[in-house]
Each structure stands twice: as C-alpha cells, then as structure tokens.
Amino acid sequence: MSTTVLGYPRIGSNRELKFASESYWKGDIHAAELDAVAAKLRRDTVEGLRGAGIDLVPSNTFSYYDHVLDTAVMVDAVPERFAQFAPGEGDREAELRRYFAMARGADGVAPLEMTKWFDTNYHYLVPELSPATRLRLAGAKPLAEYTQAKGLGVETRPVLLGPLSFLLLAKRAADAPEGWRTIELLDDLLGVYAELLASLAGAGAEWVQIDEPVLATDAGRDERAALERVYARLGGLTERPKILVSCYFGGIGHESLEVLKGAPVEGVGLDLVSGPEQVADLARVSGLGDKTLVAGVVDGRNVWRTDIPGALSTLGSLLGLAGEVVVSTSCSLLHVPIDLDAETGLDPVLRSRLAFAKQKVAEVALLGTALDDPDAAAAGLAEARTASAEGTPKAFLDQRVRARLDALGADPSRTDYDARVPAQEAASKLPLLPTTTIGSFPQTAEVRKARADFRNGRIDRAAYEGQMRAEIDRVIALQEDIGLDLLVHGEPERNDMVQYFAEQLQGYATTQFGWVQSYGSRYVRPPILFGDVARPEPMTVDWITYAQSRTAKPVKGMLTGPVTMLAWSFVRDDQPLGDTARQVALALRDEIADLEKAGIRHIQVDEAALRELLPLRAADHTGYLDWAIGSFRLATSGVADSTQIHSHMCYSEFGLIVGAIDELDADVTSVEAARSHMELVDDLATIGYRRGIGPGVYDIHSPRVPSAEEVESGLRAALRAVDPKRLWVNPDCGLKTRGYAEVEPSLRAMVAAAKKVREDLANG
Ligand SMILES: Nc1nc2c(c(=O)[nH]1)N[C@@H](CNc1ccc(C(=O)N[C@@H](CCC(=O)N[C@@H](CCC(=O)N[C@@H](CCC(=O)O)C(=O)O)C(=O)O)C(=O)O)cc1)CN2
Ligand code: MET
Ligand SMILES: [Zn+2]
Secondary structure, three states: OOEEOOOOOOOOOOOHHHHHHHHHHHOOOOHHHHHHHHHHHHHHHHHHHHHOOOOEEEEOOOOOOOHHHHHHHHOOOOOHHHHHHOOOOOOHHHHHHHHHHHHHOEOOEOOOOEEEOOOOOOEEEOOEEOOOOOOOOOOOHHHHHHHHHHHOOOOEEEEEEOHHHHHHHOEEOOOOOOOOOHHHHHHHHHHHHHHHHHHHHHOOOOEEEEEOHHHHOHHHHOOHHHHHHHHHHHHOOOOOOEEEEEOOOOOOHHHHHHHHHHOOOOEEEEEOOOOOOHHHHHHHOOOOOOOEEEEEEEOOOOOEOOOHHHHHHHHHHHHHHOOEEEEEEOOOHHHOOOOHHHOOOOOHHHHOOEOOHHHHHHHHHHHHHHHHOOOOOHHHHHHHHHHHHOOOOHHHOOHHHHHHHHHHOOOOOOOOHHHHHHHHHHHOOOOOOOEEOOOEOOOOHHHHHHHHHHHOOOOOHHHHHHHHHHHHHHHHHHHHHHOOOEEOOEOOOOOOOOHHHHOOOEEEEOOOOOOEEEEOOEEEOOOEEEEEEEOOOOOOHHHHHHHHHOOOOOEEEEEEOHHHHHHOOEEOOOOOHHHHHHHHHHHHHHHHHHHHHOOOOEEEEEOOOOOOOOOOOHHHHHHHHHHHHHHHHHHHOOOOOOOEEEEEEOOOOHHHOHHHHHHHOOOEEEEOOOOOHHHHHHHHHHHOOOOEEEEOOOOOOOOOOOOHHHHHHHHHHHHOOOOHHHEOEOOOOOOOOOOHHHHHHHHHHHHHHHHHHHHHHHOO
16 A cells, blocks of 8 residues: 655754754855755655655645745735835845745734644744735745655655635735635636646646645535635646645545545545544545545654554555555644654653654554555564553553542632632732733743753753742843833743643653744644643742742742643543543642742633634534633632632634633633734623733734834723723733843833823823
C-alpha cells in the first residue's frame, strides 16, 4: 500500500527557522542567507521523508511565517495599506519586506489580524478581501518548492490551501459593504488556481494536494454548492495534475463526501482519527469508486504511538471502498514536535508510548509495508502489537486523586456573586475603573539567559532565584511608578504559562526540544499529560508572596486554568478530557487555597484557550462547555467570598462563548477586545452580564503604543454597556512578547485614560 503524509514541521529540528528569521528581522543577515536556511530545511524534509520510505512526498509545506499568508500573497490579496511595500520585479529583499510587514506590521502599518487555525494552538494571518480585491497569480512558491525537490530527485505533491477554505478563513476588509461575503470572489480565485495548476502540470507535477480543512466545520459543511462548483471547475481543467482534496480536523459529513465523490478529482483525503465515523460514511456513499482514498490513520495532533493493529484493521476495512487506499497521517505533522530521539530525559515507560513527527512517518511506512508484505514488516509489527496491548501503566495512576475527586462531588460552587461583592470591596480598596495587567511583563533577554544558565548549570538555584526576585522588584517598582492599582509579579520565572506548571505537576512530562510552531517565530513545547495529575507542592506561592512583600498595593496571584492546561498540552487519550480536567482543577484548587492562606486576595486563573477548544461543530458545544465550566468552578470555588477570582481569555468572537464566561462565575474577566470593542460590549449587553469585566483596551500583539485618547474612547464605549462599578482597565493579553520600550508608555497612556474617565464619572 502506498504511503504519504499531509505535511511536515517547517521550523527545523534545531529551530533553524526561528533563529534565521529573527536575525533577518534584526538586520543581522540578508535575504540570501535566510533563503539558504529555508532551502536547506526543505531539502532535509523532502530527503528525510523519501529516506523514511514515504512514497508520495508533499512539497510546499514550508513557510517563512504562515501558509495562509503565503496563499494570500500568491493570489495578490494584499491590502492597499501595503502598497508602499510593493516589490520590484525580482527584488527579493523587497518581497520579504512586504511579506513580513503583512505578518508583523511595519512603519505604522498594521499587520493582518492573527487568529487560531481551527482548534489548534497554531495561528494564521487572516486575509482581508473586498469586492475591490483583484486576484491574480502573483507568485510561484508552490512551483519553486516542487522544482527544488525535483532537482533533488524527488517527485513531490505540492500542497495548496483550498479555495473554499481560503475564502472562508478570510475576512471582509473594513471597506467592504456589510452584506458582502468573501465567497463572492470564488470565480476569480478559481481562475487563479486554474493558472497555478497549469503551471504545476507544465513542470511535471503528477499530483497536487488541495487542503479543505474548513469542511470539518459547520460553515464549510454548509457550502456544498460552492464545494461542488470549486471541484467541478478545477477537476474540469485539461491542464492540471491529479487532484487530491484533503480534509482534516474532523469528519466532513456524508453530504460533502457525496459531493467529493461526484467531483472530477482523483483523490480524497479523510481524517479517520478525529472523524472515525467516516468509515461508515464511506460505506453509506458506496465508496469512492475508482478514486484514491488517502486514509489518515496516524494522528497528526498528538504524540501517542499509533495503535498499529487497530490502524491495520481500519485500512483493511477500506479496501473495497476506493480504487486505491493510501496510508497517511490524519493532518499535517506541523502540530507535533519533530524527533523523539532528541529527548533523553524522558521516563523510558512513557517514552516507549510516544511518537513525534519522525516516528509517525515511520509508523506510516510500517503500515504501508505491513499491508503489502507482512513478512517484511514482521519485526515492527510484533513490537507494535505488544505496545498496543498494554493499557495505562499502574504507575501512571494515583488512587488518592481519584478518591478525593469522588469525595468532592459534582459541582461545588461559591456564594452568589452579589453577596461576594461587598466582601471583596471591604477586603481591597480599589478605585472605580481599577487598572491592572494580564500577568506577564516582558521576558527580556536577561531573564531568558538566566534560565538557560540555570538549566545548563552555569549558575545555581540561589543565583537564579536571586535574579528572578530582582526582576520582580523592578516590575513592582515600575507598576507603582506608573500608578497601576492591582499589581502582578510579572511571571519572569515562567518559561511558559503551561509548561511552568507542567514541570511541577505529577502526571505531566516536559520535553527539552519538542518545539511546535505557535505563530511566526514563536514556538511552544507542549508538555505531555500522561497520567493522573497531582500537585506535590505549592507552585507559585513563594513568588507571589515575595512580590506582595514588596508593595502595599494588592498583588494578583496568577495561575493557568484546567482547559488551557489541556489545550496546550498533549493529553492522555485513555479517559475523557473532562475527567483529566477535573484532576488539573483539583491541583489548582489546592494552589488557590495556599495562595489564599498566604494572604493573596486576588487570584487570576487564565483560561486563554477556552474558545480555542470549543468544538468545530455546534452540535458538540454543550458537552464541551459542561466540563470546561465545571473544571473552572471546581478549581476556583473553594475560596472565601472576600477573595476575588479573576480570569483571562484571549481572542475575539466572544459571541460564541459569552454565556460560558458568565457561567464560569469568576468575579472579574479580562478579554481581548481592542480590535473588536463594540462587538464584545454588545454581546455582554445581550446576555445581561453583571460581573466584573476588563475588555482589553489596547492590542499587545503589535508594538504600537496607543494614545491616552484612544484608550479613553474605548473605555467610554465600554461604559455604554458596562456598569462603571464593574469595568476594569487592562491590556488585551500578557506583555511577555513585548519590550519595555513599548510597554511602559502604553501602560502610562492606559492609566492616564482611566484617571480621566474616573474623574469625569466622579463629576457626574
Ligand atoms: N503554550 C502557550 N501557548 C500560547 C501562548 C502561550 O503563552 N503559551 N500564547 C498565545 C500566543 N502564543 C505564543 C507562543 C509562544 C510564545 C513565546 O514567547 N515563545 C518563546 C519561547 C518561550 C519559552 O519556552 N522560553 C523558554 C526557553 C527559551 C529559549 O529558547 N532559550 C534559549 C536560550 C535562552 C536565550 O539566550 O534566549 C534556548 O533554550 O536555546 C525559557 O524562557 O526558558 C519563543 O518562541 O521564543 C508566545 C506566545 C497562544 N498560545
Ligand atoms: C496567552 S494568555 C496570557 C496570560 C498570562 N497570564 C500572561 O500574562 O502572559
Ligand atoms: Zn491572553
């Protein structure tokens, strides 16, 4: 059976892409050097996949920043504000300057908006389209990457973002009329794809992979007519490679499957890991006829080894349902770390259960061989059979945690919010419109270096902790000087808001080199939650009490909530996510109790990823929100009325979860709103939200410093829907990726604006 993968990490096993692009942005290297690093990464990937026995190797899986941005640039969907960056013919420096300006902003020009790629922790740049957008083929990246691979002797299948997904992921530009929809550009876009497919065919490409992940969402499933139109048109072209339409991140439903079956394309890729019901759907549509089925049976979203016997039986059941079945990953391997072999510090029992990108490629190859020639695969199969027969090791379980959770019962809750308010007002004297921040202050080069030095044994624990305390001193002093009301310690001791806790919790393992791209050159090392979670010792109390000892103003304790701990980790799959979330919640509940005992009166539990984990299909929302809200309440409901629980959520589109925010029962919630202020405020008004709310008053994702007037007008807008007694003033998100040069003036502008509005309120 032939083998393939839908995509591969692009960052390099030693984060080469991060270091090269950051050097380029600093002006330390030229375009030619950056391009050389990129070419080497692509070469390693293509040759690595071929060497591992993958028959159909993908190309154009590389990106300097993001593949949606690549597509926008290729079809010339470049907003007018970047006109000043238009590159001259063949001017590579200028080409990259514009590309990175669209990604990161430049010279006062705002970048494209960034948002989550489906339910992953990867972010893409949102194309802006309007009726005035003139689409045309303006780049040849897929062709160039195909040609590079061909030069290395490897025939590849260029990967393109599908026209339907591109248009549905894009947004209406600010100057487009209200009722206009991006899908109206479909015919123009298909013209561009037709030209592109012709050029790929001309270069000799046999196959092209067209990704349509949007078919896993309700929005995509509803566009069946457009889906039909896209593939009738592209399939009907005379000059084109064979087309594989690949779908992932969930099932596409039998109706869309029927459409693809009827379309004049040669292959369909299905994610049988997140949409296992599609095996039955395939039978329901009586198979795909003579089309090729690319069967995604190796999970591209987590780090667990594949159940090889299970995958073999799935593949076996597909044999009659398509002309040819190809073994594949469920989606691109972009979302998993590159190589397990680099991890020398992992517990051997855990390690034997894991597979990163390289190991998943080997699994795909093993499955392919096993189906053709079981003898040739005998050794690998025998080993895989033993591994998959083992259940969760006893050592990963902790009966005490389970017993404690049983004893706590279903849904512990706090006194009614209205009764808590006076207790909190008495405990902490805060002004109207209190100012605060989301938690982190800039992770400076010195802070990161101190951590690297400690890790590598160049400094000892005492020296490291001394440096972190000095940093806390600076952050506290700065906040006092700026005049903020509710202070934070700045989180200098945290490498990451999830990994920091994972390192201290039982049941969690962390990696040394398991980097996964989150956006652009920012990567994370998602920890691995493999067993029952417990908290051996307090995790934050010393740092927070130290910070509190340095100021008379109140300091907020800062924790990461259960949903976010799960969303940004690789989580065990032997029990429902909700059960695992309750274990994390219990550990947090203990931490919160300890913070409270230490005199901390404001405790923030970040649920940055609450929106992100929301299932792609509305039918699944309730089940998710039940456990998401339940675990937050379990974590936070043990406190006194006088202790104020804060929460924080990133990203807009709150309409979808504004009801859930209310049910979390936090006293104060800060949310991203700087780019969609009015929408959020309307949503809050609609549900009659009555708790404390801090709509982010400026965007921390860009280095731009807001003016006090701008912040002030945001606050006045919020006051139209929010009781002044409930309105908080804060930035959009944490400040860790910013520099002090922007942070300080931004916070000063924010405090000045709050003071102004406060005075006006006092004067009626
Ligand atoms: N997990 C997670 N997901 C999230 C967020 C988040 O904060 N965490 N925020 C949102 C946006 N996503 C983000 C993702 C990453 C970063 C980020 O800043 N990443 C850092 C790495 C953070 C980290 O792990 N730092 C470690 C390791 C740093 C490092 O690379 N050190 C050097 C040496 C130190 C030096 O001299 O700089 C090395 O090991 O080689 C530390 O500080 O200890 C980066 O890519 O640069 C920010 C936002 C959504 N998703
Ligand atoms: C991505 S949400 C960030 C919340 C965290 N407390 C911070 O300020 O960095
Ligand atoms: Zn945030």
